[in-house]
Amino acid sequence: MSDCLVVGGGIIGLSLAYELSRRGMSVTLVEQGEWGGQASSAAAGMLAPLKEFTAPGPMLDLGMESLALYPEWAAELEELTGGDVQLSLDGLLTVALNEEEVQQLADKYRWQKEAGHAVHWLSNTAQVKEIEPLLTDQVQAAIYSPYEGHINNRMLLRALATACQLQGVKLLSGCVVSGIAVKGGKVIGVETSSGSLRAAQTVISSGAWVGGMMEMLGVSVPIRPVRGQIAAVSSVGIPLRTVIFGTTGYITPKKDGKIVLGATEDESGFQRDVTMAGLASILQGTMPYVPALHSATFLEAWGGLRPATQDGKPLLGPVPGWEGLSIAGGHFRNGILLSPVTAKAMADFVEKGETERLLPFLPARFL
Ligand SMILES: Cc1cc2nc3c(=O)[nH]c(=O)nc-3n(C[C@H](O)[C@H](O)[C@H](O)COP(=O)(O)OP(=O)(O)OC[C@H]3O[C@@H](n4cnc5c(N)ncnc54)[C@H](O)[C@@H]3O)c2cc1C
Incomplete structure (x- = not known):
């Protein structure tokens, strides 16, 4: 039984698992393939909120906040793991x-x-x-x-996986989540190809597969x-x-x-x-x-x-009606950019129940 179970080991799941573990929580991270083997390793690694967001608003604010977090986030990961992530913020x-x-x-x-x-x-x-x-x-x-600039996202993924390991995250790769376990209206974990996993809280961060996973509960989430x-x-x-x-x-x-x-x-x-x-x-x-x-x-x-x-904004936060379940997904073109801020804002929710930073992005807007 973990404090938190994170489903999906892309940039979002790895970043969140790392952040939760450095706050002292016990975390299990489950990935069906290899760490970062889907969208996160395919990305160009650009960190470019002013280019990406075409108008002022919550997405630009989130992107600028995340960009500002990057130097410290990258330096901390490099120091902890001894690996370079090739951050380059030189214009x-x-x-x-x-x-x-x-x-x-x-x-x-x-x-x-x-x-x-x-x-x-x-x-x-x-x-x-x-x-x-x-x-x-x-x-x-x-x-x-x-x-603005870019990072080597494949190196960043490797550093995050190593950091998670060093922080004691239970890392399960090659492990397919096949069901969400519910007891008395509360989500208590997941069923996987390697058996049942239980946790006080479950976060779905399975990228393009978030929609399919939520359908297991009959919940329709517009992520494609x-x-x-x-x-x-x-x-x-x-x-x-x-x-x-x-x-x-x-x-x-x-x-x-x-x-x-x-x-x-x-x-x-x-x-x-x-x-x-x-x-x-x-x-x-x-x-x-x-x-x-x-x-x-x-x-x-x-x-x-x-x-x-549907609206170009990620889904971050609790799933209404399903205690113990939240989503961190739908980052479209900017998941690498948005990973540090997503990790911190979602960890504030998982650890302390804080939703203020998540307000424009709550899944409730669709449910
Ligand atoms: C060509 C391209 C260029 C991009 N360029 C940039 C860029 O320059 N800058 C930027 O910020 N963003 C960029 N992006 C976007 C960025 O890659 C994504 O927003 C980000 O990777 C999403 O991360 P994620 O962790 O949510 O998803 P993913 O990386 O897809 O991770 C989800 C993980 O969940 C796992 N999973 C799914 N189903 C299950 C299951 N049933 N059981 C267990 N695990 C499961 C998958 O195997 C996968 O590894 C680009 C994307 C692409 C495709």
Whole structure:
């Protein structure tokens, strides 16, 4: 019997299990496959709330809060585990190649500046190319955001799994949850391929599979898989300095010698293979921004299932009518960014019953 049972060992489940265990709770974490083997290892690892959230509101606030937590969170994990997570918060560019895009970016820049965010407007080709010389001469303007960036999400997942182990989390990989156990209207744990597990509280953080798991209780939760196809090329001979976002793709120079190019958004159920059309759209969507990519060595392409919700916000908090059960899921395009803040806010709920930080994200809005 654990204090808390977390279902799903992606970035969200691992982060929450780690946070709960460092607060002294006994935690069991269950994963059907490998740690982080689904959406979390497929991600590009970008930490970019100002790029991702197109208007002020609770998602941007959550994203900024999480970004601010990252340096301490990453340093703590590195110190505890001795592993590098390659956090890089040294800026990114959102670029415009034509007049229409310049207008759209200028509008975004205005509200971000008025809201006090650290963004700079680069109004001509020379200014933009000063930050990133490898950009095309077609670039007309850009928003430069100096404190956003990226992390190596696969290294982060490894560090979190090691940290959980060091903190004494009971880690069960290759263990499929097949049922939710209920007694007298209260959730008391889960049934799995390795037997019954019992806990005072159960958190479902199974990414794109949250909906299916809640259906086991007859509860309908609007989380669906949205495939992302993504690719990597070698950075040899292409010394990019900065993450670049354009309207048709993004280009992320990582510290491990790869440039990650992304990404499609297409709905194909739980299918995560890479298609020819997907790969073509990634390559055609990114090469116009950096002509040097035409000669890059192709390394690999892969896919993952983003857990998408109806209103673009995650579901965080208790499931009404089911004592002892909560959800941490539906982070769509930003689960890596949002993992530290999700872990802390959900741990506050599991440990102390606090829901204030979760209010805009409570599952109750759908149930
Ligand atoms: C191509 C792509 C690019 C992305 N880029 C970024 C980015 O740059 N920045 C960013 O912040 N986010 C990015 N994302 C989004 C991010 O990857 C997700 O939001 C995040 O990984 C969701 O994490 P999760 O832990 O909820 O889900 P997952 O990582 O999918 O983990 C859920 C886990 O639950 C397990 N599970 C499911 N059912 C069961 C069961 N019955 N029993 C036991 N275990 C079960 C699964 O095996 C899985 O490992 C990207 C996603 C994709 C696909």
